[in-house]
Amino acid sequence: MKGFSRSDKELVEVDFNLLKTNFYEAWRKKRNISEDQIERILEKTGLARRSESKKLLPTRAAVLLFAEFPNDLLETKCSVRVFQIEGNLETITKETLNWIGTPKNINGPIAKQITDAHEHVLGLLKSGMRVPSGFKTTYSIPERAVKEAITNAVIHRDYYTKRDIEIRIFEDRIEIESPGLFPFNITPSNIGVERSHQYRNDLLVKHLREFPDPPNLDQNEGVRAMRQTMYTANLYPPIFWTYPNLQDAVRVILLNEKAPSEWDKVSGYLMKNKYIVNSEARKILYTENTVKVSKFFHRWVKQGLLTKIIPRTGAKRNVRYRLPATDEKMLFTQDKSK
Template sequence: MRANIQIEEFEDSLLVVAHIPEIEPFRKPCYIKARGPYDGSFFRTGEGDRKLSRYEVDRLMEERRQPRYDAQVVEGADVSELDSELVDGFLRRERAASPRVFARLSNEDALLTMGATGRGLDGELKPTLAGLMALGRHPQKHFPRANVTFAVFPGNSKEELSQDGARFLDSRTIIGPIPVMVSETLAAMRRNMRVVSYVEGGSRRDVAEYPEVAIREAVANALMHRDYSQEGMASQVQVNMFDDRIEVVSPGGLYGTVTVDNIGEYGSSSSRNQFLSRILESTPYPEDSPEHGYVVENKGTGFVQIQAALKNQGMNPAEPADSISLFVVTMRKKAGVGAAPSFSKALGGAAKGESDPILDFVRANGSAASSEISEVLGVSRSTANRRIKKLVKLGALTTNGGQGRSIRYLLPR
């Protein structure tokens, strides 16, 4: 490695400037030979040098070879743990797409060929990590943290609390195989997204705060490309919804030739988990899921679809952020939508000069049940009920005197 040394003028003085180019990914980490990679690898920060953790060094070394964590047989698992509906849909798709390859293979051999199963130490067929994550009924039985955590925060940071002291407006842990986790994450988003209705030519058009295509691609890609090493499995994929943005956080940084600068460009595609990516390409969503088709395209177009969906809705491009241990995709709320009273803000009351979305709805309809308010505003029933109770306490709403499901809310006379 050679430094590019130049002399530059700066404020009537001459400075010696040394530019050290970044080394290729397959040569990282750069370390002090006498101390070895685990003790001699450092990351430059504004306050000095920080020694890389063993986890970070291992992730950098993965660039020198193709990781095979997803191909590892899960010794404690059994093929009976695979979901028959997902397996049937997967094999049907593969046989239709590649009849010459799969025509004479039994289902057992086809799963073995695709890397969904493998031979254990005892010689018996067992699911691989890729097979369990894509096609298993409950992969978290073996990998408890291979899940998605979904949280809705009342402000623009994790430190902010709502007026009633709640840290979360909604929070849940989502488990199951990847198609189920993607589908249930989207369902959680729908419960908490504000939906704006436009009347055009006598018909109503509903537009959610964030395009579902963008969220689906971000979550599916996070689960497909995340770090499935033993150390990485201690962390989960996070979907954090703030008042002004959504963040999808994936354990493990970008892999291979893909960088923040070229992600989404033509020909820029690398897969940390090759077997899992290939299996998900033909893994269907469950029949009872509102999602249709297959989990991923596996053509290097995921980030392109995210950007296209955001652009089509008049939103700013997604913001990717990469480090050795994390990859984060941030989608910011459209400025025009943010100016209207979002429902998480409405929990504390509409600001001066703003209308309250619940009061507006009740005023327009004469009365409303909590279920109707929850559905129209696109939030969970518990979130709607918290705000309704606050409005009743303030005297802004009253009830019809009913009990249980017969309760309707009205404006006081």
């Protein structure tokens, strides 16, 4: 599959003079590279090489890093498009999409594109969305989660695919969709846990690190930061969609919705099951911390939310919990009022 080959290393027919920009100068000075012909510098740093016909050409990575308008110079698409959508679904009414305003196209070299996309999307989230009822939707999605999702989309997308990155802002969520499947060994279930065997765009990432104030380029660290900041904000964790839900793309979904509390999850389980033990609670709370779950149980028993059932043997590992019966709740209420 083409998306797993090195699209950023592919040679492109672009004039080197179009790459001699302020972005190129910032990169060269940051690396303390002495002034020289741009062709020679890019060849020495792996951003240019000779074709089979011995012609020196820049790589796609060089154009993405330095050209002012890479989207106009390359055959592929490499912009970010931002849509603001009324409601929670994209619909068509009388041949009109329920977009709010005109979609924003964000172009430019990669470093600028990432910064501009961050600023534009965060600006929309900060201002909120006016809904038909007259109320304004406010967003609780952490800034760090939004930035990491956008950065990952730009640097890890498949640059062979002729599609732009699309960011959709709904009332209840943000979706960031980037062309290409997950690279190598990465799946929706192990992203942020397993480290990718290699970057899809390793040449691009390597040189983007050399810019002044580069964005965070470590996918694993970025995904972990997204999960942690969403958890801290008491929101659902990021959702990752790809094949077979999507044919040739990865979509990150950040829900603007409070996640159920630990008690909501445990009580929901007990509505369907008579008893719960520590190991079962750890599974539904996504934690391996036995002591932490025991403290939850102790507090809920003390509050009268749960009844603790100790086996005759007294073995702690066999302790079970259930929702209290009606008479138990009454007794607890009476005790508290004394």
